Amino acid sequence: MVFELRPASSADLCFARELTRETMLRYYIQHDLRWQDEAFDVAWAGRENWLICQGDSVLGFLSLSRDAKALYIRELHVIKTDRCKGAGSWAIEQVFSMAREERRSSLRLTVFKNNPAQVLYQRMGLSVVGEEDCFLRMERMCSAAP
Template identity: 25%
Template sequence: MSHVKIIPSTDKNYARNITQENMVIYYQKRKIEWDDQLFEQSWKDFDNFEVWCDQTRVGVVRFCIDDQDCRLRDLQIETNSQGRGIGTACLDFARQYALDNHCEKVWLRVFPENPAVKLYERAGFRTYSSGDDLCEMVMDYL
């Protein structure tokens, strides 16, 4: 497996761009318009990290803490870097981040047809609720 390093991020333009690129097919399908004001506010409210692999920036991971739960708000990996174990390393980081912040669970939301659902299940997430437009998943056992 490649060497993955996750560090705090200050580059919101990179985070915005990779999120828009990765999510465009899901947004188009649901006729969701990108909301730049919402992104700007989330950048201020969330803990934002860059994902590096073998000295190349390949993604972002973003969190917020809600009561005693950790919310994985974004996990975006460059398309050409997917399938290399980077997402798994990010989920290991998410588990540790939650523990470090005294959280009892890690939550995330994902579009149900997103292939990342399988990654989340392998990492220990289970489906909490699911509909046509959104699947909420939780990792209970940190």
């Protein structure tokens, strides 16, 4: 299967917000956290956002941020009917390549402790490096691109 990352625009905000809410709301409820559309919208505006596509179909999106050392996956969501088909793994590998090309020391993300996606993240080389409340912090170290 051939996947592609396309830059997301403000026109994709509603799709991304709805997909994230659909995917994450149960974790928010389980951990007594409050979902806020406005908070998602503010975060979206301050991040680099990409659509995960296959041909003309949008399968999901990812949202990135950076600091001096790391590239962070802030959101990674795939439409339910398109999960377990390789798009998430492919997207993580693309972001890891970005981190290497930018000479970042690591790729990082945070995941709910009870989210089964952490199995995918571990398979993709990310390790648990810390935890806070209901979250695990995960990281994959990079070496600079040759």
